[in-house]
Amino acid sequence: MAVAGVTSRTPCDGIGHEGIRGMGITRRQGLLGALSFAAPAVLPVMADARQNGTTLRHITGNTVNTLDPTMLGATHESFGVSMNVYDRLVTFGRKQSGSIWTFDPDIITGELAERYEISDDGCTITLHLRPDATWHDGTPVTIDDVKWSLDRGVSARSLTAPQFSSGSLTSTEQFRVAGPRTIEILLPRPDRLALANLAMPYAIMINSRLARRHATPDDPWAQQWMQQNTAAGGAYRVERFTPGVNIILTRNDAWGARSAGTSPFFERVISQTVPEATTRASLVERGDADIVIDLEAYDVIAMMARRRVRINSVFQSNCFTHLAFDTQSPPFDNVKVRQAIASALPYQDMFTASLFGRGHPLFDAGWRETPSDISFPQALPLATDLTLARQLLADAGFPDGFATTFSYATSQATTAEPMAALIQEALKRIGIRVDIRKLPDAEFNTLEAEKRLPFYTDTAAGWIQRTYYFFYLYFTRNQRWNFSSWNSPRMVDLTGAARFETDRARYEDACRKMIALLADQVPLIMLWQPNMDAVTSPDIDGFTYQFHRQIDFRSLRRV
């Protein structure tokens, strides 16, 4: 079985990793540093008596803005909540490396579906529902609900339809009820992304009878109603939802009781918005919060030294931070200019200054011509060589350099600012004058989408780690996620060939060529994969890094 991963940036943002973080203030603030020395000594003063063992308090800088993850503009956090509140037909497995759990992109198991089969020609996926699944209101899940949910995905004006199309799921005819608990998904071609798409946050299964009661002629798919209400059957139900402030979830015991189910540990989950990163750090360190996943690197380092919390660090394997060029306009349409810049950057300094080394570098690879494996993102052979850089720049026809701008979004300032300063300084050495622009997120996203930024940094995350798909999404076609607007016929050929290639060796060969081409042409410079640092109370166990980079409360437990 070959499954192609749909990679996805979260819909709401152009910044991937950060989500709509621009709204949050992500800076650690403080005044008298001297006092900070005294802090650890007097730290555990107050324990919150009200916090009991089966309630989880989650703190985040961002907000849940809708309960319907398919809504245009849904935030990152909304996906996180929907993963816990709704069921999808299938889900990814998880694996453990050391003490850290991560999702396993190679294993897809049933969630609301008990099991699934893929036909030999790869064109039919048959899914069988769990017999004892119920919705939150206690009514049984029917196959009509599933059909309606899938139809809604391809029909309603939402984020689901474009997502589904990448898995060749485009029309309602493709979803066929084949029995009281069986549905067939018919594909025109054996698309490696189809099944994985059904594990995405967009592929929620909806209590159609409940939802349809709130549908109107203008809004046949009850999209309006579902923003504030749920028609779900997942592990948690929404107890209280105050947009922008908090959301409280309670455990759905029926979910754990169904066949082969395991009940989540926490009876109640409180997810609260605290925009100030400093406060989030203080809360978790003082034991007032159980889990935080969006802290700044310097806070994490300070916390590591104090050893009062448990820090689950894992580099985000499906994510990369990069420098993108506008390859359609001068001077960056000239490959030598891009190569020159790639040779001039102080990668290690940038990595140290931006992330304090908390991540996985994607520069200084050992290979020169061909990568040894096809995992992606992987380190590329980029290294600092000023002589070479000057030579390349001269060859490109810019012996005296040129002037350009370097942009980043406000929400990324903490990591992008040191990087920008170093880039400006480094490029000045080879004669390129860089003007730094910090743009509000909305403006940055607009300019990025309209391909009007000559040189900028951003972070991208794909929901499924498939080498082919990363190249297909990020380096081909004139679309939003081709950050560099790169138009390389060779890359188009390679990805086109790889998409439906079933022979493993030939697929891997194509992937190697794509990686080598990227390393040579540098339409964008991949820098590193930042860490996710999930900071929890010492007694919280079971944190799993998920492809959607939010918390799966179902796997957490207090020990």
Add this chain to the structure above:
Amino acid sequence: MPSLTARWMSPAARFFSHSPTTGIAAGATLMLAFLALTAPWISPYDPLASDVPHALQAPGPHHWFGTDELGRDVLSRVLAAGRLDLAIAVSAVGLSLAAGVTVGCFCGYLGGRLDRLVGRVVDVLTAFPLFVLAMALVAALGNSVENLIYATAIINFPFYIRVARAEVAARRHLGWVEAAHLSGNSTPRIVISFLLPNILPTVAIQASLNLGWAILNAAGLSFLGLGITVPTPEWGVMVANGAHFMSSGRWWLVLFPGSVLMLTILCFNLLGDGLRDLLDPRTRT
């Protein structure tokens, strides 16, 4: 009765002697201005030069104020930032002062329909929550130094109109203004060479208080990520960024720029108070 004593002292002597705080503030302001002007020559290092291997060093003999996360010398950056911050404050306040006072003077003097119209516009401007307006303006114009100046100037503008208008309206029926008419002065001339010099001291108080406020405003915007872009050193940005490193004990990154920022605002405020005292010893505030 205070006028009795007032008459016995020269204004300058009173200025420096009526309160030692004013004298100190004046001295400190001059010192700050001097440091800002000579910053490029007295800075020990290039404020923009990074030295990542020597990042985050505590204050010591080589770097008196320590180094930041890119290994830049904090002292040099504080000095360079002072230059920029004072320039921002002075030009923003200068701009709004020039424009506001001109408009305010003519409105106050002429009165009538124009005055009412301008009064309305001022009402509209002051009905805005100022900080949010500044945020919106910087967001709309883009966060460059010039735009920060424009935004600060625009939100200060109505206050100068108000002050100038009130001051002029209070004087327009005074004998010497009527006398100026009798002497054959045209209206613009009366406004510019008679009224303007007389209301300037009052405006100067407002300006000196505003200078501090402008710097505070820039710092607040920087905190929200709408301030000056890196790597240009600016106090507000330095405080906001430096605060990151507090929890890990890198206090020098926030302490030095923070103290200088506060000190500067304090000086401007004390100076404004001093000016006010000088002009009206009865209503010191």
Add this chain to the structure above:
Amino acid sequence: MSMMQTFRRRIGARALASLPALLGVIVFTFVLMRVLPGDPAVYFASGPNAGQAEIDGLRHKMGLDRPMPIQLAHYVAGIMTGDLGNSLTTGQPVMHDIQARLPASLELTLTALGLSLLLSLPLGIVSAWYANSRWDQCIRTLCTICFCIPPFVSAIFLIYVFYYIFGLVPDPTGRINIFTPLPHDITGFLLVDFLLTGDPAGWREAAGQLLLPAVTMALFVLSPLTRMTRASLLTVMNSDFIRTARAMGLPTWRIVTVYALRNALSPILTTIGIVFSTMLGANVLVEKVFSWPGVASYALDALVASDYAPVQGFILLMAILFIMVNLLVDILQGLVDPRVSME
């Protein structure tokens, strides 16, 4: 009474006179939001495969494809019917969001103002009574220093010391501990609602949460209020009628309270009005740091996201509040100073 009538007419005239200002605010805000860079449709439709169709769809839904004057007309018409549009960041009608969040901002601002007045009035009186003494110098310097600390710095510092180090106050995560049951929503002001529902524990809880943010804001406005109290009192105390009162042998406390303070109140009231309006707008920073679910942080989030409707709604709300506060100040001025109502 005819005096009451003139009074009422005055208020009516003031309210009427502020209408053009209100209209100006609406138009100005509308235009300002439209010149903001960043296309909200692009921002919100930036899904993985969201193409031009999705962007255009959203743009149409938001009415951004129509000409500006028509958009403005729609907007104004909406305001008339109490419709301020929908927020894209929270997915709620702006009116609903503001209704939900305004009490939080008002409660914080009013508490801060109250705290500040509790401090600044006595300080100002002491300062004026012992003008130019060492006490006076100390108070003035202290106030000036408070004014010089950016509120975000003092907020973080207060949290650091009182929450992180000493744990004296509850965690700075909003209006109430998440585990405390909320009172029935009567006024939206937690302190009031807890009182009405007779829940002293809840009241203490809410007051504890309110303390630090209120103190942060109170410190920031301490300076203007104290200064104005001092200046105004000083002016009054130098005036002839205070000398008369002293010459007539009136007791000191009576001179301070009945004669001096009452007459000094007028400029102090004006300052309170200005300070209140400023606080409502300037508490963006404080609300942000304390995760306070108020309108200012709401507007900031929306601004960064180019979400027009909430920002417009917020500014409109501020303008209305500003006008109302001015009216209130006017009324109070008339009450404290009989000369005002006679104009």
Add this chain to the structure above:
Amino acid sequence: MMRGILDIDALNVRFTGRNSHFDALRGVSLSLEQGRILGVVGESGSGKSVTGLSVMGLLPQQASITGGRIRFRDQDITARTPRHLRGASIAMVFQNPHAALNPTRRICDQLSDVIQAHESLDRGAIRQRVIHLLESVNFPDVSRRMGVYPHELSGGLCQRVMIAMAIACSPSVIIADEPTTGLDVLTQKAVMDLLFRLSRERAMSMMLITHDLGLAAQYCDSIAVMQKGTVVESGSPANIFSNPQHAYTQRLIEACTTMHPAQPHPAGKTTSRKRRPLLEVSNLRKRYANGHLAVDDVSFTIAPGESLGLIGESGSGKSTLSRLVGRLLDPDDGAISFEGRSIGTIGAHDFFRAEQRPHIQLVFQDAAGSLNPRFTAFDSIADPVRRLGPARDPGALRHHVEKCAADVGLAPALLDRYPHQLSGGQCARVGIARAISVDPKLLILDEPTAALDVLAQSEILALLERLRREKGMSYLFVSHDLHIVRMICDRMVILQNGKIVETGNCEEVFQNPRAPYTAQLLAAIPHFRPASQEAAAATGTEFAGS
């Protein structure tokens, strides 16, 4: 020295600045006897008010008593005047009654406050006392108007309330500090008569502080003349007038007799009404935006070289009229013609370029306030020359300005000073020099001496008289003081509520006033006659009643 009810003995008061000090009083000794009225006379800054404040213990912070003693009855109150004495035993009446009353408190409450501060009475008794007090100061319609606020009352009524407060607790001493300053002529007299009557009726001692020697002579039993912080002379009014010892007193008396002549002043006047009028004002009307009709159908003419006096109390419209004629205000109706040409139609804002501008100049009431604080005396005088006069090079300009200064008796050394460095009289001279620097044909004088001390006043009047003779200017002389007008003017116009009530030759009006209002004004003039003073003091009846 005789022991009186209040004795001030060799009192020294010093004002201390940070780097300087100034002795306001140097060895002042005064004695106030039971039931008598002591006049303390002197120019502003002579220390007479400081003396009063010292007694009350109300000296400003920066002032302190550095020597001497104040004794009330047998009690030494030098260091501090106990609160139970203030108001109860020694009361004070201040100038400017509007400012001296609490604007936000009803007058009955203010009176109650005073009574409450010293006596424990129940509400009803206090109310009774308040009503009684107000009645005794002839406050009209007491029961209805006792609840009003000070701003709803005229200055005269406010001063009555002030006096009622002063006598509320039946003090034995009243210190009246310039009680009539800022009041109209008619009110002035009424207030002084009231104080005099109360003092006599209640056998209160009174210290009357005034700059007006004539006033003091009229009402006081004895007079002390102060100059620069010392008492230069004291005695009975008759003695002082008949036999002044000190040079300063002599000058005061001289000025006083000029100002209050028993006989018509034989000023050399030239009445020339043969030629066509220089200025002709007809049916002038001006209504302000607030609806107040300030000038109502006023017509008069001024012949070349003639001096016309414009008399009226404050609010009678005389200042408005002078500004209309001076083309600083636009009339609503009526015509102004100058040398036969209409100038009323030229807008005030455009009149600066009219050819008549140099010919019509104005001298303002508040001499110091009419000078730009940022201009030196030289600049002030030179400004109209630069704008209106023929072009002159700097040397010629300097020469011209110095000549104007010499004309008004201003020393050339003073030309480089700023207004705050000049005395009131000097400021007035600069103001006059500025007006005459462009050789106007018509000079409008808007109470040019109202803000000046007696001595300066008489000097300025003499100067104006001389200038008119020398330069042949016409005067429109605005004043509330009949005597001054009589000295300067040929004819006078009497204005009441914006309307002319009487016009005529000065002497005729004086001898035979036709309008009752004019007669009232004439009666209110402080009529100082040293000879008759003794009799008045002895009987104490002549001035009783108001």
